[in-house]
Amino acid sequence: MPVEAVVAIDLExxxxxxxxxxxxxxxxxxPFLQNDDAKNIKRAFMMSAEAHKEMRRKSGEPYIxxxxxxxxxxxxxxxxxxxxxxxxxxxxxVEDTEIELSDIEKVFGKKVAQIIDGLTKISGTFEYGTSQQAENFRKMLLTLSEDIRVILIKLADRLHNMRTLSSMAKDKQLKIASETLYxxxxLAHRLGLHAIKTELEDLGLKYTEPEVYKEIARKLSDNKRSRESFVEHFIKPIKKDLDEKKYKYSIKGRPKSIYSIYNKIKSSNTSFENxxxxxxxxxxxxxxRERxxxxxxxxxxxxxxxxxPNPDRLKDWVSTPKSNGYESLHTTVMxxxxASEKTGRWVEVQIRSHRMDEIAEKGVAAHWKYKGNDTRTNDTFESWLSQVREALENTDKGKSAVELVDEIKNSLYNEEVFVFTPKGKLIVLQAGATALDFAFDIHSEVGARCIGAKVGGKLVPLSHKLQNGDQIEILTSAKQKPSEDWLRLVVTTKAKTRIKDFIKEENKSHVVHxxxxxEHxxxxxxxxxxxxxITNQLRAYYNAKDANDLFYRFGKGYIQVDQLKHWKADREMHERKQAEKVIQLPITDGKTFTKEIKKLHGERKDAxxxxxxxxxxxxxxTLAKCCNPISGDDVFGFVTINEGIKIHRTKCPNATELMSRHGDRVIKAQWASQIQMSFxxxxxxxxxxxxxLVHDVxxxxxxxxxxxxxxxxIGVNDGLFEGKITLMVHDTDHLDLLVQQLEQVSGVVEVSRGE
Incomplete structure (x- = not known):
């Protein structure tokens, strides 16, 4: 059969x-459509299909x-x-084809154009040392206060990309999965999209830690039948009572997500079986609703x-919903x-209404559906939205996109604490918030003048951690002013931003000096x-957060100006070494480096x-000190601002952050098999x-x-020992052999690789 005919059949x-x-x-x-909605959807489909008609995804499927x-x-x-x-x-x-935003506005109106603008990545070049990902994330967040659908569509886009990630190259998988987890x-968690958040986490783990993911998935699959049998046995008496009392309900047991089990294994330093x-x-x-x-x-x-029940594990989010609108009653019971078990086991039971369940699964969209009915969920969610808006509004005060993303991220996963003003107004803050956080939440000036607080009538310091139900009265003094130490006493974005603003004003003279x-x-x-x-070189050399931090430390006298002679000597030595390299610095991003290395390697496989x-x-x-990669580890290269390329393990504690914030500076790297090295x-x-024992080890x-x-x-405590051994190995096979041999030594329970 001619090739043309095959193609025609496939296209059909x-x-x-x-x-x-x-x-x-x-x-x-x-069910949602009214008036011209169906026509508009058809127009959008036709425009998209036409614009993308020549495009295919990495899997080979049509892009549409x-x-x-x-x-x-x-x-x-x-x-x-x-x-x-x-x-x-x-x-x-708009991002991938010839169609422009103005074309979309003409056909579909300003609102659709505004949403698509929020979803379109920023093009062009970026200042050396900034983060393109962070800038794009900031642009998307800026639309949050105008139209939350931008972020919901972006999450849908990210979910589909993660579901189809297997067709991408391994380095791209790692980069996209890291950004998803970071x-x-x-963000899905904060917007109450529990099902999407769970799937994004599981898929993120599948590509960042594939072996761990497969192992937990296999174990969950292996014990599925016994788990289902246990759940049936557990819910039987509960169902009997619910039926007798004529409740309308559904009840089911569901395994925790692979990612949450992985986190529990890590945080508890235990095994799946435990x-x-x-x-x-x-x-x-x-x-x-009323019942x-x-x-x-x-x-x-x-x-x-x-x-x-375990009294410490009762969570009442029915009376006081979370700030993302989540309502549910959680208890953990024994x-x-x-069957053959000698003891009972802890089981988490979640109790909620159908409406609460819809909000828990579909989050903010369902929350808006019920918006008129419940001022409690409105108030708490609006409170978080206002914090995000406030952080975004402060971006014109010199805050970088990376700082902004970090601040927003820090507010996404935190649990909450519910406290009251002297007049009984409920204030929701993130867990770990202090009296000082509370003061700044009331008003910036109250925070700036705060000298202490009274909780339940008792005097407490600024650092006092708030507990659910605390009633707080703030004490102020006109002579008080914020200091840098205060940054260690607060956890909320609002308090940190306000304190930094006060300090920046105070420190401007030191920065200029x-x-x-x-310069002199x-x-x-x-x-x-x-x-x-040169500023970037100095910033890296003195490990300063940014240029202002560098100038401030010199202006305050924390770094003496004669220290610059050491920087100059080290710089000259580095430049002499660099002059001998074929690929010259500065290389500012991964694409530039990839072009250069391809020229160097020619037609070689993996050029x-x-x-x-x-x-x-x-x-x-150089090999990064934060994770000490050795031959055989999965690794990637990272183009630093001043220190050449750093090689990190893909399991490095900093990997997720580097790939999320600076994915454009990540490059492919692999070990040269014929070179014998020691690490x-x-x-x-x-x-x-x-x-x-030590002798045998x-x-x-x-x-x-x-x-x-x-x-x-090696240290010993109450008959147990813990130790750290630093040694030289050739590669991961050599290391695995060593670990296996050590695990055979009598008394040794666990051997693991440290950072």
Whole structure:
């Protein structure tokens, strides 16, 4: 059969599949449609299909599948209406095709154009050392106060990209998954999109820690039958009582997400087998609005009649909803022993109404659906939105996009504390908030003049951590003013921003003085101008957060100006070494480096990757000290501002942040297999102490495996020992062999790699 005929048949199939997906979208949207909505959706579909007709995704599928899928997620999984569907169908056309924003505004109006503008990445070049991802995230957040649908569509877009990430190259998978875990999953959490947040976290883990993900998924699958059997046994008496009392309800047990189990394993430093609350039981009541709260507590009473609750684990978000609108009653109860078990196990039980369940799954979109009915959820959610707006409004005061993203991110995952003013007004702050946070939440001037507080009539310091139910009175003095120490006493974005603003005003003179000192000394040293490049070099050399921090430290005298001679000497030595390299600095981003390394490697396979070991005489790179990569580790390169390229492990504690904030400076890197190298690695070892243990451990390392020990530190407490061994290995295979041998030593319980 001729090739042309095959292509024609495939294209026909694709056209049929595109229409099938479009019609499914229309069916799902039908309940929301009014007036000209269906026509507008059709126009948007036709414009998108035409604009993307020559484009394909990495999987080889027609590109139009993606916008249709994003629109489908907006309808089915978030509950958005016609305007969002139109915007979702068109969300990539301005960025990827010839169509301009003005064209969209002419056809679909200002609102749709505004949403698409918020979804379109910023193009052009960025100042050296800034973060393109952070700038794009800031642009998207700026639309939050105008139209929250921008972020909801972006989350739908990110969810579909994560679901189809398997067709991307491994380095792209890592970059996108890291950004998802760092920014988008916390954002979905804050917007109350529980189902989307959970899936984004699980998919993020699938690509950042594939082995861990597979292992937990396998274990969950292996014990699925016994888990279902246990849940059935657990809910049987509860169902009997609910049926007798004629409640309308649904009840089910669901496993905790792979990511939450992974986090629990990490935070508790335990194994999968030692985690008992692997699932939660959810009871959803079909209760009328006015009876919801009462029925939730009645069902709580039924559950605790059968199982003893843990009083410390009762969470009442029915009386006081979370700031993302989440309402539910959570309790953790002890089950009775089941089957061959000798003891019961802790089980989390969630009790909520159908309305609360919809808000819990679909978040802010469902919250808006019920907006008129509940001022409590409105007030708390609006409180968080106002904090975000405030942080965004302060971006014109010299705050970088990276700082802004960090501040917003820090407010996304936090639990909350509910406290009251002397007049009984409820204030919701993030958990860990202090009396000083409370003072700044009342008013900036109250915070700036705060000298202490009274909680329940008792005097407490600024650092006092607030507890649920505290009633707080703030004490002020006209003589008080904020200091840098205050930044350690607060956790909320609002308080930190206000304190920094006060300090910046105070410190302006030190910054100016410091800059003058540096410029004057550089001229004496023969460097006529303090350029941006030199400022960045000094900032990196003295480990300053930004240029102002650098100038301030010199202006305050924390760094003496004669120290600049050491910087100059080190700089000259670095430049001599750099002059010998084939690829010259400064390289400012990953794309530029990739072009250069391809030229260097020619037609070789993986020509776009830095070869560690082989390229040392051609490229300025070092192994990062934060994670100490060794041969065999999965690694990536990161283009720093002044210190060449740093090689990090993909499991480095800083990897997620680097890839999220500066993904444009990440490059491919791999080990040169033929080069024999030695690497320093830290091993953490623990177990039960006995006579001769240290001798046996060192014998295995030095005598049997011929490994050089660089450092050994073992401490004993109550018959248990913990230690850290620093040694030299060749690669991960060598390290794995060493760990296996050490685990055979009598008394050793656990051996793991440290940072």
């Amino acid at each position: 199939k694709e056209r049929a599949e595109i229409l099938k997906r479009y019609r499914k979208l229309l069916r799902s949207a039908k 599948y993606h916008p249709i899928a994003v629109a489908q997620i907006c309808v089915d999984e978030i509950g958005l209406g016609p305007t969002a569907i139109v915007a979702a169908l068109l969300h990539d056309v 920014l988008y999953a916390p 985690i008992f609350d692997l699932f939660a039981v959810r009871i959803v009541l079909n209760a009328p 919801e709260k009462a029925e939730c507590w009645e069902v709580y009473s039924i559950v605790t009649d059968h199982y003893k 089950s009775k022993p089941y 410091g800059r003058d000192l540096i 000394r550089l001229k004496i040293m023969g460097i006529p101008h303090l350029t941006l490049e 776009d990757a830095l070869l560690i070991g082989e390229d040392m005489d051609k490229v300025d790179y 320093t690695v830290n091993l953490l070892i623990s177990g039960i102490d006995r006579a001769g 060192t014998r295995v390392i030095s005598s049997e495996l011929k490994v050089n020990i660089m450092g050994l530190n």
